[in-house]
Amino acid sequence: MSFTKPLAAAAVLMAMAVPASALTANATTDLNLRAGPGNMYPIQGVIASSAEVDVQGCIAGSEWCKVTYNGTEGWAYSAYLTSTYESNPVVVYDNMQRLNLQEIDPVNIDRNPAKTFTPSGALILGQPTSVPIVIDDNVAVQYVRANPVEPIYLEGEVxxxxxxxxxxxxxxxxxxxxxxxxxxxxxxxxxxxxxxxxQVLR
Incomplete structure (x- = not known):
């Protein structure tokens, strides 16, 4: 009597029973970790440039993904997250299906933003890795902090x-x-x- 087929079937079932691990990704710049999927939600922390996060899933048709960073769960703007697909680095936002990311239903999200606003435009996606500018100008920083201006609200992450x-x-x-x-x-x-x-004055 052969046990090959039953053993193979059991192995498949065991593999299916093991939950898939979260996708890992890296921030391409210092990136806000927010309490919800949008820039109207409070900032819980900052994901350091090049730091690794676990991506639990993303909202379909949105730039926002649910992530865990240093034990803290929150939301990050996926245009500034990269992962690996077929040994190549790819931007998470452009490759959600290829990376087989779980789709999160926005209806099930606990929506408690710090404020609501209507964006009057959108930030232009940047190339953070090509902007290695380090500012050490206390005069500029002190002036800006002492002379704040009214906010303009834009889609995207700062x-x-x-x-x-x-x-x-x-x-x-x-x-x-x-x-x-x-x-x-x-x-x-x-x-x-x-x-x-x-520079972002945090």
């Missing part, structure tokens, strides 16, 4: 390298080469020529 749309007014920082603006209640320093965020 990160170094993201672009400010042309229709958004940015303000000069006297005696420096920088400008600044308040995006989604976060003050940021901007490089005027490319209108790119070079």
């Amino acid at each position: 990160v170094v390298g993201a672009g400010i749309p042309e229709n958004v007014t940015i303000y000069p920082v006297p005696d420096t080469t920088y400008q600044y603006v308040n995006v989604n209640d976060q003050l940021v320093l901007v490089e005027p020529g490319q209108r790119r965020i070079v």
Whole structure:
């Protein structure tokens, strides 16, 4: 009597019973970890650039994924998360199906944002790894903190390298080469020529 087929079937059933582990991904820049899927939700912490997170799933048709970072569960903007597919690094947002990520039904999300607002545009996706700008300019930072401006609300996440749309007014920082603006209640320093965020004042 042969036990090959029953043993093979049992092995398949055992493999199916083992829950799939969460996908791991890395942040391409310092990235906010939020309490919910949107920039109106409070910030719970910051995922350090290059740090690893476990991605539990993403909302279909959205840029937001549920992740765990250093034991804290929250939501991250997947345009700034990369994972590995067929030995190549890929952006999570563009490859959710290929990465076989679980779809999270937004209806089941506990929605308790810090505030609600209607975005008046969208941040331009940046290339954080190509913006290695380190600012050590206390004059600029102190001026911006002492002279806050009214916020403009934009879709997307506020990160170094993201672009400010042309229709958004940015303000000069006297005696420096920088400008600044308040995006989604976060003050940021901007490089005027490319209108790119070079520092987020946390």
